[in-house]
Amino acid sequence: MTDIPIRRALLSVSDKTGLAELGRALAAKGVELVSTGGTAKALRDAGLEVRDISDLTGFPEMMDGRVKTLHPNVHGGLLGVRDNPEHVAAMDAHGIGAIDLVVVNLYPFAQTVARGAGRDEVIENIDIGGPSMVRSAAKNHAFVAIVTDPADYEVVARGSTSLDERKQLAAKAFALTAQYDATIASWFAFADQGQMFPDTLSVPLKRGQELRYGENPHQKAALYLPAGPSARGVAQAEQLQGKELSYNNFNDADAALELVAEFRDGPPTVVIVKHANPCGVATGETLLEAYKAAFACDTVSAFGGIIACNRPLDGATAEAITEIFTEVVVAPGADEAARAAFARKKNLRLLLCGELPDPKRPGLMLKSIAGGMLVQSRDNGAIGELTVVTKRQPTEQELADCRFAWTVAKHVKSNAIVYARDGATAGIGAGQMNRLESARIAAWKAKDAAEKAGWPQPRTIGSAVASDAFFPFADGLLAAVEAGATAVIQPGGSIRDADVIAAADEAGLAMVFTGIRHFRH
Template sequence: MTQTPVPVRRALISVSDKAGLLDLARALIAHGAEILSTGGSARALREAGLKVTEVSDHTGFPEILDGRVKTLVPQIHGGILGRRDLPAHLAQMDEHGIAPIDLVAVNLYPFEATVASGAGEEDCIENIDIGGPALIRAAAKNHGHVVVLTDPAQYGAVIDALAQGGTTLAARRALAGAAYARTAAYDSAIAAWFAVQRGDVLPERLAVAGLRRESLRYGENPHQQAAFYADGSSRPGVATARQVQGKSLSYNNLNDTDAAFEAVAEFDGPAVVIVKHANPCGVATADTLSAAWDLALRCDPVSAFGGIVALNRTLDADAAARIAAIFTEVIVAPDATEEAQAILAKKKNLRLLLTGAMPDPSVGGVAIRSVAGGFLAQTRDNGRIVPAGLKVVTRRAPTEAEMADLIFAFRVGKHVKSNAIVYAKGQATAGIGAGQMSRVDSARIAAIKGAEAARAAGLDQPLTTGSVVASDAFFPFADGLEAAIAAGATAVIQPGGSIRDDEVIAAADRAGIAMVFTGMRHFRH
């Protein structure tokens, strides 16, 4: 393959996205290239007064089947795939009247956008491009001689290269790699759509694709490389959010912000979630965001310093002022008033993300995690408990207030790393124990947190006194429950299912506390 710049004498342009089209075409014509085109692209070029040859005129074969077949002919693919450094190829091209094509600019039918719009099956199928991927893959394969463009953002560099006599092999190779990545992502989207259509959430071959939104300074640690990719999903969150202010988000910021926003979506009333290292350290719901913030912060004011704050309502000025009173890395909310934004603008390093909407916690999806040699895939944990689904297993049933707090605590526990223990009172967390190897340790740590928070707030009793407690999985022994009882819990919610459930229930009855089983576990590793 030649290392010298290769000029473009003939280009094929067929694009659904017309951005940059005229600039590219004018540059090609200015440097002596003939332009072949089809359909809307040809029409746009002609309307701009540019000379263009219809593909059907070039090939002598008309478009057929409502345009489904127009470039799938030897005159086109032979012109793209023929190697200019092989005399046999050149001779065959000459014998069959096949003219070389040196540049292919194609962006595909908008299949992903069509699916995202909620279009019906027929429209989605009609937006599966066939000729486009074939052209792209052919040009990418023959990148030693052919330029392939799949994104208007690539046009500028090629226009500059034309002025220097043509493109280099290194440039064409980079464009070829991008082209194959684009067709792979396109095929992935189509495969995923077909899987959904047949109800196969985890198909035999799971294709995953993402578009890099940002190269990050580093990953979890400075010696790790990292990037942020969007998968094209419309689920509101960090990938769809608009960053209003602040410096770029780090890998850990993005991970924590996602955890916080998904957690706050669990609650119907005004809610605030404060996250540190992917774990909630304070959660509350109240009549206002300001009140919810005060309650969430009270749970663990030490850990909240430098944390991530998520809200499920439009951020107002009062709440913004309260949150801005301590150092906060990120605030994420569906929206924010102008007054709130003006208050936060004084905190130059604080990042404010606005998503426009809240994710639906009941909607599923696929969550993926890498392992050595592969990856694990599972459906999103969209399980939600309701009072009617709970089973009272103790002699005493929870009061109405206890039941409301039990459901609140269990929803918080769903977003706490296992083993997870959550104390709650008055729709606010009173102590959180996360990520311990022993459930009893989580119960004790959460109680310690509740006692420390009470001292910081000037209260006489630990926050856990008179609270309820949630466990993300069953208590394997009574010791974890006994630690919660010692902390002051009056009611317990847990999945149940241990071989020692009778022992745990008996311990609850001896203490006179209420216990309900959910039958649903929320491990989060």
């Protein structure tokens, strides 16, 4: 017999949602209600008869409520194994009554941190009695039901529970306390103690949704969200239309949003991403102008791509986007005309993210490897003063193109080469095993784009070229010269810097060093 009637329930909740309704349902089944503080008041206000926890323990609530449920009459009633004669005898000897149901939700620690409360208030919102009761009830789930979520009230409202139900509730309860403790541990490590890499890394995550599959159909996948405060991003965006996002959609949309966020305080900017690499990026006087310039960089790769904008979408831009197949569009917002244009493409996903994330925000990046986990800080490094290392000084336009190309290169898989001119990418070479091949591929793409557009010459002519890491040899730089670049931005730091600088001088290039690299593996 696995169905166990509920004769006594202990309720202690900070979230009063559905509390009165649950109390009435249990009372109608003859369940004795035992409660604490504000919960007891809420139940009485609903016209229900409630027994105070102090009646059960023989002690008043004390120390501002810190001590009220930590008592043998509570935990004995939760942990006693009902079919163990020794446990039953101990309960009888000490007058400990069984508790069949615990309804608890914990102090709002994460919410308290999120609203910027002071340290003392944060500490006061560390729940002690609640997790203790949750764990005791969950451990003894063979006999006790534990409810930690108002969504589960209907499971126990009928006045009895099955073993399968109690198992499911216990699993959910232990996940809650693990997440709760991880959130507290993270706050102590990062916010309170300023540790970037604590001895034990606790990462509290809560499943947002299960995805159709992972990178490939034979892989399973899910989206998890931070349990505590976090920056807004693709994971928190509102999806207005289109079919469910896949693992790859989320990954690509995140890559697009992270790059366009670099321009959140700049002119209208559009980013087009394919397989987590940008295939076209441009700024313009209008969003439509920026989109057309970004699209022109690689019209082939843009098909089935992901688009991100740093401005709310307007109807004209949306109409242009719908001229080819696009998987996902991410933007801070969209006007009615844009929404209407996208509504005609039922499979296109439109994500509204609100304020763009801060590219300089701190945070950790995690990557699983066989037998462990690699953890590093986010690449939020930014260049300051550039060092001109060639005889020729760059012009103001060349400097602007260098900075633009460098910003894009930060988001291109290494080895990365990006040509840019007049605030638009001209050619992008990504993910090659040597820098020379990336330079050649980017130049070839620019030539192909010019042929498709009917331009007299590729946009690499008179462009600036960015390399995410130093040129180990002059060959990659000479490939850029052959493509028509007139300015170069790179980290510097190679043992052959002198050879590369000499080659740049001989070609009449202007070259600047950043002193910082942006590998992206």
